Amino acid sequence: MRADRLVAILLLLQQREQVTAAEVARELEVSERTARRDLDALGMAGVPVYSVQGRGGGWRLVGGARTDLSGLTAGEARALFLVAGPASAVTPTVKAALRKLVHALPEPLRAQAETASSSLVTDPQRWGSSRVEPRPPHFLDELQDAVIRGVQVRLGYVDRDGTATGRTVHPLGVVAKGPSWYLVAGTEAGRRTFRIDRVSSVGPTADPVHRPGDFDLARSWREIADEVERRRTPVEAYARCAPHGIGVLRLGFGTRLDVVGATTDGRVEVVIRGNDERKLAGELAGLVDYLEVTGPAGVLDHLAAIGTVLVERYGPERQNDHRVRRNPRRR
Incomplete structure (x- = not known):
């Protein structure tokens, strides 16, 4: 069982008097089968949780929703909050429950547990x-x-x-x-x-x-x-992109792409960053189906140079030469 789910279920049990497998599944975005397996695993691991059968049944902590957590050691409390801090993929409801759980900890553990929950970013x-x-x-x-x-x-x-x-x-x-x-x-x-x-x-x-x-x-x-x-990408290229090309740009440039807004002709104004004008022009040259680059002048000059080389190497005259070499009888 993933540690973040274990912590999340503990927080839900601490926050509420009783939870069902369906509620756990909905909160943690897993299947009910997975939720039941996790709840069973908690009991097998020694957590004082038990099931109530029949209509209105569910899972509870022995002693009620405010079970005493004083048995946690300082290291265990810190580990608990490290797992359930900003780095974990738990829901906003569980994150809110985490703050409430801080107040259930014994006073000596409270400050360090709270610090642990915000000490790591992924x-x-x-x-x-x-x-x-x-x-x-x-x-x-x-x-x-x-x-x-x-x-x-x-x-x-x-x-x-x-x-x-x-x-x-x-x-x-x-x-x-x-x-x-x-x-x-x-x-x-x-x-x-x-x-x-x-x-x-x-x-x-x-x-x-x-x-x-x-x-x-x-x-x-x-x-x-x-x-x-x-600092890594000081060069900025300005361009207008067809709406259906934005996804391609996001895939290719990631955080180096900034979407500015729509233009009057229905296209999207964008800024794309790179660390060198020539390299950035090389990346943009293959996107002519989506993109019209408008500046700066250095990037436009490199794009024009790339276009000239492409025409010289692959233009109509060059294609005719290739055909003649492949079919010498046509001479």
Whole structure:
């Protein structure tokens, strides 16, 4: 059974006096058969859940909907909320129940559990065309622990040029971006992002993290990722696209495509980003059935040059030469 479903069912049982397999199936978007199997598995795993047979029956927690959760250890509570945080695919209702469940935890576990639920963001979109398989870096657990406990760490770090540095940082959250892992942290120079596979050492301190009151990891990461994408793709091409071609553009360019709005002739105005005018022109050249590129001048010049080469190589005269070579009797 998937861990996120287990947590979601526990939250539903905690929130309501009784649930049916049909309700669980509807909330978690699974079949009733899967919901019954998951509920049975909870009981077999030792969770105090039992079924009520007959009309109006369902599943309940022993002791009622406010079952005491004081038996959870600190590690178990943190793990529970890590799974059910923003990275998990649970419904808005369950996410709301998660906040309510925080108040059912014993006081010593409450703060860390709440922090754990917002300490991790998963961004499945890879940078560029990287196909590296994900592998959790060495210091991931230590850094996530520092985020949850809210303590500063002395961080050893090796940058992309191989320069080793050491600094004290305020860990604010961990992000999984495709196969890469990042630490978002406060520093003396402001908020910074560190690739965790470049971290060479982690030394927790006893000093508390200074966490901005309005800090939201998901929002902060969106801002960081958008800025990185802008730096990676500084060239913008402007174009008008036939409505039926928008899907093709989304498939080919992903986050590099921005849809601006409709034009007066029924087409759609778009902006497509790339890291080089010549390369971007090469990507756009095969989309003439959908796209009219309007600028900038550098991209238009490259498109014209590509068109000239294509005509020279594959134009009518060239095609006649090919036919003659293939059928020498026609000479």
